[in-house]
Amino acid sequence: MDDPYVILGVSPHDSIEVIRKKYKKLALLYHPDRNSQDDRVASEEKFKQISNAYNAITGNPAADNMFFQNFTERIINKGNFFGDFLKNFDKNKFKTTLFNEMKNYKTFYENINTTEYTEDININVNIEMADIYNNVEKVIDLEIDDKCEECIINDLKICPMCDTTGIVRNKKKIVFMCADKQTIYSSAANYEPNKKRGAINIRICPKPHHEFRILNDYDLLYEIYIADDGENKISHSIIQLDGTDHLFVENPPYKAEYIICEKGLYIPHRGTRGDLVVKIIKNIYS
Numbered sequence: 001m002d003d004p005y006v007i008l009g010v011s012p013h014d015s016i017e018v019i020r021k022k023y024k025k026l027a028l029l030y031h032p033d034r035n036s037q038d039d040r041v042a043s044e045e046k047f048k049q050i051s052n053a054y055n056a057i058t059g060n061p062a063a064d065n066m067f068f069q070n071f072t073e074r075i076i077n078k079g080n081f082f083g084d085f086l087k088n089f090d091k092n093k094f095k096t097t098l099f100n101e102m103k104n105y106k107t108f109y110e111n112i113n114t115t116e117y118t119e120d121i122n123i124n125v126n127i128e129m130a131d132i133y134n135n136v137e138k139v140i141d142l143e144i145d146d147k148c149e150e151c152i153i154n155d156l157k158i159c160p161m162c163d164t165t166g167i168v169r170n171k172k173k174i175v176f177m178c179a180d181k182q183t184i185y186s187s188a189a190n191y192e193p194n195k196k197r198g199a200i201n202i203r204i205c206p207k208p209h210h211e212f213r214i215l216n217d218y219d220l221l222y223e224i225y226i227a228d229d230g231e232n233k234i235s236h237s238i239i240q241l242d243g244t245d246h247l248f249v250e251n252p253p254y255k256a257e258y259i260i261c262e263k264g265l266y267i268p269h270r271g272t273r274g275d276l277v278v279k280i281i282k283n284i285y286s
Ligand SMILES: [Zn+2]
Pocket: 148, 149, 150, 151, 152, 159, 160, 161, 162, 163, 164, 165, 166, 167
């Protein structure tokens, strides 16, 4: 290799900073992208030479050498690519390529639109309000069509497991929490060949309760009927849905309703509860 200092036009007494500036200036000057097609080969050669020279002077460790090597190669290759691209540019070929690309995209989107799912399994379950309040875990037993693993593993011509249908019926346990209004198991519905599996949706239908009603999803309504004209103190024990006793005590004059915070239904993923709304109703028939 020729003297790197001569190649970069610097002196061994120059600082690294000066050498770096000179290198950058030369690198820009001889950058293959910046030179015309005719000068390309010459500029590539020169560019490599100054990169190597700079590399040799700054004495980069192996990793840096590799980086420089790759960096130099990359720039040269990029230059070649564009050079060749323009040199060999064929309008008709370009059109064909573009057309094929478009065809690929078209099939891609068609596949998305025509993906068929097996039918969703929707199950409405009637649940006691106390189970909703206490967020009880429940299990439903279902029978679901699955792909026969026996056929796949053993590559059988005749399969006793599925009568060679490729489909077996399996028992599945579906778990859900009663406070979740809806539980969705995606890709869990029946298997059918060449289709994606639909979902199993569990929806909670609260059973009516003789004392509590659901308001606004998570609040509970409780009504206290008073037998007089509303001039006596109310002392009423509300047996809540977890079995605990809440003593409701109020003096007249009464408000139309009272809010007891966080004594309503559990709000999943928020870790809080709705409110208990207590309404005072004068029993006009007494
Ligand atoms: Zn089988």
